[in-house]
Amino acid sequence: MSVTIKDIARKLGITHSSVSRALNGKPGVSPELRRKILETARQMGYTPNAMARGLVTRQSMTIAFIVPDFANPFFVEIAHAVNSTASARGFTTIMCDNQWDHEEELKQIRLMAEKRVDGIIIKSFGEDDSYLLDLGIPVVKLNPATSPDLSSIDVDNVLGAYLATEHLIQCGYQNIAFIGSHTDTQTFSDRFQGYARALSHYLRTVDARLVCQGEYTHESGARCYDQLLATGVPFDAALCENDMIALGVYDRAMRDKKKIPEEFGLIGYDDMFFAGLPMTQLTTMAQPKQKIGVKAAHLLLDLITHPDKTKQRHLVYKPELIVRKTTRPI
């Protein structure tokens, strides 16, 4: 068994409350006794028990970060920012990945509640947030806010997709496909909406045969490209819901010996790290991932540490088009 404050107290012939005070830097201990306590604690190899402390303070100094999929580098980057920020403020982050499984997501939330995390940052994909509200702890959603009682940090996906599509049109591409993921995600419908708006604003209404759905993987992107091809409807450009998908499309277009960007234009989304690599050079819509992660963490921690002073915030960042080599010059 490990050393407790009582062990230290016994060894020194004092009470454990003095030890607690000393160890926590609280007033009410004479300098010399404090020194002795610290010294003894050190040499006895004392390690405070966070569970015991948390039980009485009602704080676990832990937050949860829940996202659908850590195979997606986008979430990993945000996770990293969250983790560093939280860590710098003394909090530990537990990261959860639920493979787009709603049941699993609920289980994780429940488990985090049992662990008594002090707050949650979540990219959820369901509609219903009641279970988040019931938790009674601060929650920052990485989705558009559905309830004023939850905070949210988001990027304007409609705008992003609109701008990307607009760019493709201005580049002179005529038949622009949209290749996305699950229909039931907010992200999909927002980006699709932006795409549809730009299309009907500049060209014509959406041709449903030019819309394809799958997953957030390059395999899925490749598959969608092939499906699109199979329909026989011509297309000379594609807006992809994210860079992974775009990569798969890129691959297939190269296989078909299409000249990029001359004969085929391609825009991804998220500016994942490989998008900027020399061999990729993918035009993409960038989101301020770093900012999102840092801000989400700070917001959540503020909500935790001074709930009153922090106003519930709902931030919406703007995405930014990064033009590289997969779209032809305007």
Place this chain on the structure above:
Amino acid sequence: MSVTIKDIARKLGITHSSVSRALNGKPGVSPELRRKILETARQMGYTPNAMARGLVTRQSMTIAFIVPDFANPFFVEIAHAVNSTASARGFTTIMCDNQWDHEEELKQIRLMAEKRVDGIIIKSFGEDDSYLLDLGIPVVKLNPATSPDLSSIDVDNVLGAYLATEHLIQCGYQNIAFIGSHTDTQTFSDRFQGYARALSHYLRTVDARLVCQGEYTHESGARCYDQLLATGVPFDAALCENDMIALGVYDRAMRDKKKIPEEFGLIGYDDMFFAGLPMTQLTTMAQPKQKIGVKAAHLLLDLITHPDKTKQRHLVYKPELIVRKTTRPI
């Protein structure tokens, strides 16, 4: 405040020990009472307090996964496997990333000890493992074992680098550079050793001017390439300590209009997901990441749940060369 078992007990006019028994599926509660308890717990919105439980059971049902850098996809993939495996067995994983900072690493270990994690999986980069041994909990190192009291799962890096270098030689490259990371890591020295062995076995001893060190990033790889170039010593191939580095080298070689693989051969390490993409097609040395993660988690959890039945294990996996387009056919 949230609902406790005492609240449930009070409401039902019974003791909290019965509630505890019922909730934990332990014997000693009549079927009907159990049913009533479960029902009441549900409708009162009871959520067990893991900290309180952990305090008495001396189990947190949590493990820690500590690696130098989550910007490295290699670690992310392993983390993912660890996380899923642990989760399936009812354990939560806390992931820590310490930016190759040894002080930070120690801090994290200490913090995890305070949280009373039940075990640790760690890719450590120091020499001294005494602080890990002192913890008194199971530890699985993702490095070669330094102490018989720690378990370890590792891949033979010397062999891997040897095989890669051998391949480059068999392809007919004459002047093979080694581009790596920090000198002080075990990984570096192992892979360098494999490189050196193959070189002196087949060609000649290592030319120190063809060895360059930096970090695990493509920027660093590019920088090293330029440095190598600046020395004026000719080189027509490079073995990189990982794929990120190789990417940077790839970039620069393309910039210099070198024909790959005709004029310049390149081998990476780790088979990160982008290595296999059509636009990359990097020859690389693959490690069984999935296997490592899953095995590490299982081993650790076995060590935790039945310490006696599990023998301390030291596994060494074999790496596998994946030949793609950055090395010319033999």
Place this chain on the structure above:
DNA sequence: ATGAAAGCGCTAACAT
């Protein structure tokens, strides 16, 4: 089958 009581390691009033 149920209840009573002790205690996990700690913090925080409240005494002294």
Place this chain on the structure above:
DNA sequence: ATGTTAGCGCTTTCAT
């Protein structure tokens, strides 16, 4: 400045 006491919410003997 130090000690005493009472929990935090839970599991676990030990009685009944």
